[in-house]
Amino acid sequence: MLAYNKELLANSFLVSEAKNLYKMKFISKSQLADIATQLPLLQSNRNILVRIGFFLLGCFLFSSVMGSVIMLFMPLLENNYKVMVYFYALIGLVGTEFLAAKKYHKHGLDDAFILSMQGAFYAAIGISFEDSLLVFMAMVVLGLVCCIRYVHTLSALISCIGLVGLLFNLITEQHLMATLFLPFVGFLLAIGIYFVYRKLHLNPKNYLYTNALLVTKVFGLVLGYFSLNYMVVRELSQSLMNITVEEGADIPLAFLFYGLTFLVPLFYIGYSIYTKDRMMLIVGILTLGYSFFTIRYYYQLMPLEIALLLGGIVLFAIVFAAIRLLKDKETGVTFKPDRSADTNLILNAQALLVNAQVDVKPVAGQENMPFGGGGFSGGGAGETY
C-alpha cells in the first residue's frame, strides 16, 4: 500500500529527530551533518518556502499539460468534455506515481500532483453525477487512500472535510434527522475524530503518519469549537431553518451556545497546559479570540477603540501576571525559552509582521480619509482578539 520505501521514510524521521537534538544543543553540528549525509533519504524540501515554490511549479506543470492536451485533442472532444476531466485525473495519478517512484516526498512537486489529481477527480465526479453527496464520499475515501499510500498530510485534511461535508449534506439535504441537531452531531463527530486520533496516536506503528494525525487532531478541535460557536449556529439556523431573529429575541437554546462559545476554548487552554499539548494550546488561544469577535459582532457594548484599549490592557495584565508567575520555575510549565527555540527567527518574524498591523503612514490624503479613522492601525488586529 505504501508508495515509498519504509526504510527511507523512517530515515527522514531520524534526521528530523537529529535536527531537533541539534537545535536543543544535545549533539554537535558534525554529528548532525554525519546523520544527514550518511543515511539514504527521500527527495524532500524541509524549508516551507522552497516547498511552496515547487508546489506552484508543479501546479504550472499540471495546468500546462492540461492546456496542451486540450490543444492536441480538440477536434475529438466536441461533446466529450466529461471524459476529459477523468483523463486529467489520470494524468495526475500517473504524475503522482512517477514522482513517488522517483522518491519525491514532501518536496512540493508531489504535493502539487497529489492535490491536482484529487481536485480533477472530484470535479469529474461532480460534473458527471451532479450530486455533492457522491463528491463528499469520494473525498473521504480518496483522501484517506492518498494519505495512507503517499503519507500525505493534507490529504488527511481533505478526508476530514469530506466527512463533515457528508454529514452536513445528509442532514440538510437528505433530511436524515431534524436540522436542530446539527450542532450536536457536529460536536459528536469532533469527539469521534479526536478519539480516533488518540487511538491511532498511541499505536507506535503509526509514527510515519505523525503529521497527518496532528492535522486530524487540529481539525477535530476546530470542528468541535465551530459546531457549538454561537455565530455559526445562529447564521446556520437562519439560513437552514428559516428562523428570523427579531429584536430582543434569540435563537433556541441561545444561552447554551453563549456559554459553550467561551467554555470550549477555555477548556482547550486549560487541558492543553495540563497535558502539555502545544497544538491544542494554540487552537485554544485562537478560538478564544474568535469567541470575543463573535460576541462583539452581535453586541456592540462599547465603541471599537475602547474595546481595543481595554482588550489590550486586560491582555497585557494577564500575560504580565503569567510571566511573573512562571518566571522562576525550573520544571514543568515555565517561561524559560525552549532549548530548541530559535530566538533569532522569532525576532525577525515579529519585526516583519509588525508592519501588517502598525501603519506609520501620515494621514495626508484628506479627501479619501476625512477623519483618518483607522489610519493609524486598527481593524487588522481587532479581529484576532
Place this chain on the structure above:
Amino acid sequence: MEQHSEESVEKLVKLGFVTEAQQKEIKEYKQLGLFSLHTELLFLLYLSVLLFTGGVGTLIYKNIDSIGHMAILAVNFALMVVCLYFSFKKAKGFSRDEVLFENPIYDYVVLTGSILGCIFIGYLQYQYSIFGSDFSLVSLFSAIFCFGIAYYFDSRMVLSMAITALAAFVGITLTPKTVFQNEIYSNPTLSYYGLALGILIVLWTVYSMRENLKKHFHFVYFTFAQHLLGVSIVAGLLEMNWWLFIPFLVGFCYYFYTVSHKLKATSLFVFALIYGYIGFNILLFKCVDFLDPFNIFDFIIILSPVYVIGSIVLFIKLVRDFNKEKNAGLQ
C-alpha cells in the same frame, strides 16, 4: 509521539551517530517535563501592544475637534514618555553589537513607546501642520525617530517600522499585505524611487556589516530591500520603458543569489529566484507577443509543458546546490 522520539534516539545510538552519554543527558532533560510558554506569552504580549496602540490611534482621530482631544493627546504623550523612561532605565545603553533586555517585556514597552510616538507626531502635523503643507515630512520625521530608538534599544520591530516610514516618505506603502497584492504604489514613476531606496538600503546594510554596526539587523534590511526592489523591477518591466529595467533584473538576481549563498538565508534565495522567474517570464511573454503575427500561439501552448519541466529541472539543481552549501556550513 513522545515514545517515538525516544525510539528514534535509541536508533541513532544504535547506528553510532549519538553517544550513550548524550542519550543519558537527553533522557534527564526529558524527565524535567518542561513545557515552555515563552513564545506563546510573548506573542500575546505583542498582540496586547498592537490592540492597545490601535485603540489609542483610533480614539485620537475619532475625537479630533471635540473638547476631550487635548486631554487624550496629553495622555498619549505622557504614556510615551513613561514607556521610553522605563526603557531607558532598564537598557544597557548603546552598543554596536546585539544587546538584549534582561526581561523581554521591555522590548514591547519600547515598541509601545515608538508607536505612541508616531501617533503623536502624525497628530501634531494633522492638527497644527508643524511641518508645513508637506505631509511626507511627517514620515521622514517618524522614520528618524524610529531609527534612533531601533538602534539605541536594539529593536528589530521598531527598525522595521522605521524602514516602512522611510518608504512612506517617498510615497510607497510597504507592508506584507501590499507586497502580496502588488499595490505598493499607485504612481508608475515610483518604480524609480523604489529602486533608488532599495539600492540605498542595500548599500547601508553592506556598510553596517563591514563596520560591525548592529550586524544582526541585516536580515530585516535585506528582506525589505529585496521585496522593494523586486516589486519595483517587476512593475517597471510592465511599463513603457521596460527595457531600462532588464539590467536591474539581472543585477538584482545575481546580487541576492550570491548574498543568500553567503548568508545561508533560504528566504532571500527563494525570493531571488521567484522575482527572477517572474521577470524572465514577463520578458518571454513580450517576445511571444512580438512574434504573434506568425500565429504560433497554439504551438507554444503545446510546447509549454516542456518549458515548465525545463524550469523545474533547473530549480531542482539550484536548490540542491544551495542546500549542499548550507549543509556544508553545518560542519
